[in-house]
Amino acid sequence: MTLLWILLLPLFGTLVPLLTANWRRSACAMATALPPAFALMIVLYYGSAVFVGESLRYTLAWVPLLGLDISIRLDGLAFLFSLLILGIGLLIILYARYYLSEQDSMPRFYAYLMLFMTSMMGIVLSNNVLQLWLFWELTSISSFLLISFWWHKSEARRGARMALTVTGAGGLCLLAALLLLGRITGSYDLDVILASGAIIKQHSWYPMVLVLFLLGCFTKSAQFPFHFWLPNAMAAPTPVSAYLHSATMVKAGIFLLARFYPAMADTDLWFLLVSITGLTTFLVGAYLALFKHDLKGLLAYSTISHLGLITLLFGMGTDLAAVAGVFHIINHAIFKASLFMAAGIIDHESGSRDMRKLNGLWHFMPITATLAMVAAASMAGVPLLNGFLSKEMFFAETLHQHLLGSLSWVIPVLATVAAIFSVAYSMRFIHDVFFNGKPKGLTKTPHEPPRYMRMPVEVLVLLCILVGVAPDYIIGDLLHAASFAVLGTEVPEYSLAIWHGVNLPLFMSIVALAGGVLIYINRKYLFDFQNSLPGIDALSTFELVMKTLVKRCQQFYGWLDNGSLQRYMVFVLMAIIVLAGAPLLQLDTLYGGRPELPIDAVNATGAAMLLISAFATVVFHRQRVVALLMISVVGLMVSIAFTRFSAPDLALTQLSVEVVTIILLMLALFFLPHKTPKQSSPTRVLRDIGLASMVGVVIGSISYAIMTRPFTTISDYFMANAKTGGGGSNVVNVILVDFRGFDTFGEIAVLGIASLGIFKLLTRIPLFKPSSDGEGRPWALERHPLLLATVAQSILPMALMVSVFIFFRGHNLPGGGFIAGLITAVAIILLYISQGVDWVKARMNIEYQRVVAIGLMIALCTGLASLLFNRPFLTSWFDYFDVPLFGEIELASAIAFDLGVYVTVVGSTLLILASLGKMTTSHRPTHREPS
């Protein structure tokens, strides 16, 4: 649980600056620094355990079935990154306090910063890959907020959008990779995935997974060719650049490379992709950095270059290279963050970041200049500073690889070339800014920053020197623990000494330093050459591409979604044909071996009538009344089919629903045209016939295939338990009210909702009362034929009696709540038809909405009642009683539930039909405003 607090503290910290927004600036900054400081203390507290190679875990099961857990793992690598994130984060909080002006909303900045810190901590601490991905995306979002912090500047908005697009797209690739990994290993648990490296690498999906995974890492870590977003993200306030774009976020991609090293690395494809990308990025970044006139631009490209260096190290695939990679992560974070902060100080105190204007600042800010020079020297790889050590290890590793076969010697050479440029741009940073004459055209006179603004730089530069002088003392344990976590096996022997004797890596370092100085001195020629090249503006190119993409998508969307429902139907139906039809192609024969029943004359006649009437419905569909008559024959035939094939319950239900449906459609025709105009072109009709036939063939074939297959059913359980467990011998009814009572409850709820929806749809409908039918014949004036009225009135009590009978026998014989409800409804509707609304209303003034609600309440209360007896919802109870005169009768709680069904069905059906029927009368549904 304490582990979880490492993550929770920064999360709560997001609120702190907002709550303390009204305090003084320093107080607000201090309050904000408290949560990460506590988190850092917790991390350090676990240090001793981590240093001996333990990895601490904490898991909180959330949705275990989906593999979603809140799972935390603190091992060496996570420990190292936690130190960087929290430690540098604290320095940034201090720095930003002085960097941000009075006009900037500091609490908002801190809130974003803490959000970012939380998400970074989430990435490094996650032990569940889905959780990791969530935090990964959160860094993209919080960095978007931070880059666009000065949202009034167009370049900030555009840069933020670009960063979000690139890293967000990479994030989606990463998600795909992680999901695939989950499928391969069967778990989203990081421990499991890391342990199943062999399975992953042998899997046929490995190349796809690797490419997607690397896309995620490379976009985040600004590797070539996705590096372009990082220089444009420099529109962010400098604390953001120092924190996100040098020390933490861009390292997230590298972190993943390191994290998944045991699971994914050590294959040819990995070597090839990772090392080539790393090398290219290393070179391109170093070269381009030299030509940037913007201080932060230079640092951005230098960051890209160093990230490439680390990537290259992880790509080489030797254990020592991975150790060197981890070492350089630490060193780069330290010197680059301090350089960014120094650049921010220069910008802040001189009003410019243009190196063509900034000259000779040594005279104005000697202390800052010294600090920046030490950090820059570390970046260049000057001995006795930390950058030198890891670069030396890097050179040594480039000599030990055999990635390109006989051409492997190219890699150390190219590495040296890139290192030469690193020295050159570091020289430029030092010489151009602090010496090289006097400042030109600055708006204000540069001066030293406030004491505490410089402090974070001092701390980091001190670390540069300490690590450089006594590496083993300062970070020996940390590096060992982190490397152990990366490799997952014992760390190979390595030496952190400053002096390794005269060897090839030392020679490479000397060449790099000398070459860098040489290039810097002759930079004029290089600048001329570079200026003669055609320049590419990454931002406008990117935006052009995005605009074109959006336009294409809109065009596609406009084509796909053109507002025609018929068109959508065609798409859906084609999908049905393909998805349902394709498996049929795999079958050798449809016939499944079950002997067919013989066809008798009655069934053949029924089928013929069904087919003919269905065909007639289609043929006459434009004459709507005729079509309605025809389809009622289809419905009748379907109910007869149910009787023939031993389903009396279904037959009864179908029959009564049929009556209600036809009455409903008849009523509807009063409000709708009686004829459908001819509109479809012959080709359209032909297409539709083709589609319909194909769907029919597919569905019919599937049905045949099912029917002729041998039969096993889960109903045996229901049949065995219906009498003993449910107390009824009509199994269908027992299933409805007992075994699957919860389903039935849902279904009557749907019924009730539909009827209420209909009631609502009919309120305040713009009234139109057609005075004649479609052919201009006026409606018959004779309103309620006497014969019908008399019959209906006498039928009502009989029908009610029948429905009571059907209801009660339902548990043991065909019948039940649904059927009884429909019969009652039909009887009452007959009354409406024969006597009119006014007559019924005077005698039976019931609001059917209430009836629906009461029915649902009865069903619900019956279900809840079982809770009183400590049984699950809707457990049924029954017993037999001996009543004088009647004999033995059975009482079951299911009867009460069925009563709820009955009442709901009656209420809903009448609500639907009566509401529609009342439309032409003065009782039509109206809206009453609550008073």
Place this chain on the structure above:
Amino acid sequence: METLFASCIGFLTACGVFLMLRGRTFPVVVGLTMLSYAVNLFIFASGRLNLRGAVILGTAENYADPLPQALVLTAIVIGFAMTAFLVILAIRARADLGTDHVDGKLPTPKQAKREPRR
């Protein structure tokens, strides 16, 4: 018998689908009703055809499968609710929009291609 039954299901499906592809609301409702017949028969048939099966316990040896029957029973009632809702929606749409075309407006002639919707 199974062949005949499956043909009926297929034919009803085809008729229903054809009607659902029409442009006016009422044929679509009729088509949907037809399709729900087909669907109900389809689900029912998954319990296999049984000419003289019993549904009441203790009346015979050969029982019809009660589970598809229970499913279809509620499906019939829900199907009615759905049809009713659709019909009323069609009436309301016609009252509000003045046309009973499923798109809420008559399709424009072919030559005037509409701009993609924003």
